[in-house]
Amino acid sequence: MTVRTHLEHAAAAAELLAPLAERLTDPSRSGVWPVDAENSPLDRILAEDVTSPISLPRFANSQMDGYAVRAVDLAAASADNPVRLPVGPTSAAGDPVGTIAPGTASPVMTGAAVPDGADAVVPIEQCDPAHFVGIGGGTHDAPAGTTVAFRAPVESGTFVRAVGTDIREGALLLPAGTRLGPAQLGSLAAAGVPLVRVQNPVRVLVLSTGHELRMPGIRLDPVADSGAIYDSNSAMMAAAVMAAGATAVTASAPDDAPAVVDAIEQHPDVDLVVTTGGVSAGAFEVVRDALAPLGVEFGPVAMQPGGPQGLGTAVLPSGRRMPVLAFPGNPVSALVSFELFLRPLLRGFAGLPAQRRTERGALAHPVTSPPARHQVRRGTVHADGSVEVGAPSSHLLHAYATANALVHLPVGVGSLPAGAEVDYWRIDD
């Protein structure tokens, strides 16, 4: 692998994982979930088209609180000569669909069935009296003899929501591939769909390598562990994977190539593996040593941080073929690599907007950058829109954790003065 640009490497990652998109729609890779409130498939992707089992609305219903009428009965109404009609049975929400007698008006509530025979609703505030009389407070129908007057004709269809105007029985309600947000779940529930088949999320094995790693919380021996560090990549990369809509399992392997291969073999159910560490130009590069012989390519990408990268399909001793993205071990380098090479793909699989929105702002101070590399700096976009850029060193994870933007200084940029416009991504969303 020769020196690639970060865009070329991102394209290679997309090509590597492209077959996964098809596999996610496979029935064996999906599951059935209830469309309910407590155990919701919120944010899952429909694995198959859903057609509507009913028409919506399933009965003509009223858009207003008012009186259901036959438009023909009000044809002669005017302010000077109102038409007065006897009040018939009330239609409240949930009442079975009734029938209107010609020459009568039925109180009808918003969402309640418009009685058969009625073809328009006159809002209560246009009627005389402009409020319901004799109903409510436990009384469903107005007493016999109650009347209501109308001062204008009404067009047939007025304030009536006709059957099937939202969706017709048998029509495509939501296509396969739809991400289920609140409106989509509401629409499924409204159509009476109790269960949906949804894709299972992409499963990622996050594999941290290095015998220098200790679990957070473990006491470090002042001498024996004087060169040890706490493992931050496992928690961080798993969170990054989950935040991108996939699921993560983690494993760690010591600096031993067979152990790395073995850790991957022990997770046959994952869709891809992300490793951190062991990919640079040092003398002890366990991931490169383990996976290069299996077909993963390692080489430099013209970016900073995240220069050393590995990518490809590992053909494991078991014969399984496993897509691998091998990121540098430095947490800042690993997370920037994730941002550029994996996050967009995982979010795409999850039905989320793949790319962060690129915004522009003016530098608060001068910056320098290696001209041969695309530099991704952690920075702060201030309330006034000015962009403060943090130090470039890739060990500054705490600085990353308090930044709100990734600032892009592209290839060709050696230095920029204060006030120069730069592209950035907000990362505090």
Added chain:
Amino acid sequence: MTVRTHLEHAAAAAELLAPLAERLTDPSRSGVWPVDAENSPLDRILAEDVTSPISLPRFANSQMDGYAVRAVDLAAASADNPVRLPVGPTSAAGDPVGTIAPGTASPVMTGAAVPDGADAVVPIEQCDPAHFVGIGGGTHDAPAGTTVAFRAPVESGTFVRAVGTDIREGALLLPAGTRLGPAQLGSLAAAGVPLVRVQNPVRVLVLSTGHELRMPGIRLDPVADSGAIYDSNSAMMAAAVMAAGATAVTASAPDDAPAVVDAIEQHPDVDLVVTTGGVSAGAFEVVRDALAPLGVEFGPVAMQPGGPQGLGTAVLPSGRRMPVLAFPGNPVSALVSFELFLRPLLRGFAGLPAQRRTERGALAHPVTSPPARHQVRRGTVHADGSVEVGAPSSHLLHAYATANALVHLPVGVGSLPAGAEVDYWRIDD
């Protein structure tokens, strides 16, 4: 409550829920979570400041694969007169911190400890030979007699990451109120913090009312249920609450005021109640009937959909005071109400950007809107940026589910020609 603008109503909702912000930071409202990969407090909010138990880096380490040296030993080096030094013990990642003998050079790998006494690292590609000799593949240290030459002096500190340059022991690592994303979790893990106290999410009771509601999947009797509808608000509003970073429990109450009050009393552990239905001008408005006497105000908001609204603190028979937002029952009206009045507040509590980003685009066709109301239409922003606006009727939930934007037609707008610019919110994120 007189006619409010939607902005006035949103401000009233913010005022209603403001006391909650303080309560969320209460120790009794928080819990301790492990900073690990499998059971991560991803997206939770820190309930207290976290200081760093160690300095990071905790030992001086190398930014490069190369040779650790004493800068003073290379002071005389030049291309014509390289300085050749014997190679000392190797420092690989995880090795205890060693000591360099004056006048020697130690192989050091990226991230590995720079030996005591060394103050600079020369990258391997600038050395002669430009690769490590005699180490790797199981061999830790170069054989005695191995040497390496340097063709230039090096400044003290070069490529050395000094102790505490990311964060110092005892310094504030992350302040209370920080939302824990991948970088924050990585930073906590790197500092060896095993447990954090995080806020519990806001708990919302989603209360759907109306005896017309049936559970999705239940068979509807053609006669008895001819005016019944499937309950979509429970699943939809619970999902909306969860998507905004809160937790939801659901309940439903028939059209009976005491039952509504009772359903709220049965959930003493929620922070607020959202009701749907029973708030308009009809004769049977169970939420209004139940909660107006307890102190919730009901009245019109100058918006469409979502005109009838209720809001306030219900003083329950038990004496408990419960904040209530009462939305209309129509699912489109309920979800638009949620978007305007509750989503920003819940997202704020969850540490997420509160407001949707307002974007502008040109109408693909003419539209009309009631000039006295702020109309929120469901629409589609096309790839070319043009904005197609769907029909206004609030029963079109399927249309909402296939829209990608909410289009704002403010008060004062009666009609707009094709090509006019309108504000919209993307909702497909």
